[in-house]
């Protein structure tokens with residue numbers, strides 16, 4: 232039995248996890264948490280084998296809070312990554328929020344709740360249709376749906392997944408309210424055990440590089456260690472080290488496994504110029520395919 236910590240049941244993370252492990256896989260035992268911190272801690276404290284972490288979104292970019300947890304708070308290697316569509320919907324009580332003709336009565340909606348990433352994906356929609364509504368962030372989309380269910384009669388709505396609406400006896404009032412159709416989220420599976428449930432031909436390695444202070448051209452040298460070896464990078468991102476204003480580390484995703492000879496030699500070259508390198512994981516990468524869902 233494999234144990235997996237995840238945001239609440241019916242969240243985008245929950246759907247994404249079921250895509251990775253297979254929807255009807257009885258070998259997986261999910262434990263659900265309202266806050267991402269508890270998802271991380273469940274695995275970091277050894278109560279579960281893996282944690283499911285949304286890390287990057289097509290519209291909103293990196294989920295900084297989750298990146299910081301991965302880097303600063305826990306030491307959990309990345310064991311897999313996959314990309315999953317995160318199309319969100321407006322959810323609420325149809326008796327409360329639809330008018331007599333069955334149309335959505337935007338004016339009756341007083342508050343919209345959701346996870347900050349889901350909310351950010353719907354910024355234009357909310358501005359256009361619900362500028363009067365209060366917006367409130369909660370720990371997950373399905374948590375928002377549950378709160379709306381538990382507080383009837385107040386004109387509250389949630390942004391979330393169709394399964395969460397069904398699980399809570401609420402209606403999908405409007406589908407696909409995300410500002411762009413092509414909306415995907417990249418998820419990470421983190422934990423100490425290698426992921427062996429499925430295989431992938433594509434592999435990635437994520438590293439964290441801390442530069443020596445006052446070293447002109449350090450980033451250029453780091454990038455050239457990859458470029459002359461023709462190693463492809465898929466992401467480079469800087470985050471503050473939180474130790475001193477203006478000090479940053481760089482998170483780099485490389486489209487290559489650490490087992491490939493070229494990569495350890497690139498890392499050795501980067502260390503030789505005085506950079507610190509921490510490998511966050513070397514892992515299979517899965518693409519979303521409708522047939523496999």
Ligand SMILES: O=C(O)C(=O)Cc1ccccc1
Pocket residue numbers: 238241242243244245285288317346348349370371372373416
């Ligand atoms: O709140 C959820 O449903 C999550 O799993 C977090 C999230 C929200 C929006 C896109 C991807 C992940």
